[in-house]
Amino acid sequence: MSSVTGSMSESMAGSADMHRAPDAHALMRFAMMRAQDVEDVIAVEQDAYPFPWTRGNFLDSLASRYDAWVLRDPDGRLAGYFLLMHAVDEAHLLNITVRPDVQGKGLGRLLLDKVIDLARGADMRSVLLEVRPSNTHALAVYQHCGFMQIGLRKNYYPAGGTAREDAIVMRLMLDHHGD
Numbered sequence: 001m002s003s004v005t006g007s008m009s010e011s012m013a014g015s016a017d018m019h020r021a022p023d024a025h026a027l028m029r030f031a032m033m034r035a036q037d038v039e040d041v042i043a044v045e046q047d048a049y050p051f052p053w054t055r056g057n058f059l060d061s062l063a064s065r066y067d068a069w070v071l072r073d074p075d076g077r078l079a080g081y082f083l084l085m086h087a088v089d090e091a092h093l094l095n096i097t098v099r100p101d102v103q104g105k106g107l108g109r110l111l112l113d114k115v116i117d118l119a120r121g122a123d124m125r126s127v128l129l130e131v132r133p134s135n136t137h138a139l140a141v142y143q144h145c146g147f148m149q150i151g152l153r154k155n156y157y158p159a160g161g162t163a164r165e166d167a168i169v170m171r172l173m174l175d176h177h178g179d
């Protein structure tokens, strides 16, 4: 469930998140994902993945009140988004995506910093995610950001026709408040 209240529904990408981000990112804005964002989200999703989530997947996730956020540039153009599910003491990162033409410029880190802030704020002890072994860029980013492989889910993802691809399960342990 989302831990975020309406008063926190929009924020500059600055403050605590910005210690790592270059100045060019200071005007980016986070906002909670709403149904009216889904058309933009789908357009980026379809560019970013060979097997994209559907509109229904996103709408169902919003209906389930997952912690879903979009990041927009100063012109309002969607740069990225993520969906986070809090379960007991573990935050499960269901989707994190940067628009393909702006990947590799630090926006993924900006999104991950926000994920970590939200998970800490909801008293989660860790962030869990799945990633395809073939997604070498995402794997490198997650490892660089401190995620460790903790398992493998066999035949987890569709891979075209009847083929399936495993998922690498990764976890980032979060520090306790005040550590």
Ligand SMILES: CC(C)(COP(=O)(O)OP(=O)(O)OC[C@H]1O[C@@H](n2cnc3c(N)ncnc32)[C@H](O)[C@@H]1OP(=O)(O)O)[C@@H](O)C(=O)NCCC(=O)NCCS
Binding pocket: 020, 048, 049, 096, 097, 098, 099, 102, 103, 104, 105, 106, 107, 108, 109, 110, 130, 131, 132, 135, 137, 138, 140, 141, 142, 144, 145
């Ligand atoms: C995965 C994804 C979200 C990462 O976002 P990004 O904008 O490309 O990543 P960033 O440029 O912010 O890089 C994040 C960090 O990883 C580092 N990094 C990037 N590529 C790296 C590599 N090959 N090896 C090691 N570190 C790397 C960056 O230096 C940065 O660390 P820093 O902040 O300490 O400098 C993005 O590439 C994406 O949307 N990919 C397509 C969709 C996808 O695969 N999503 C994940 C599904 S599991």
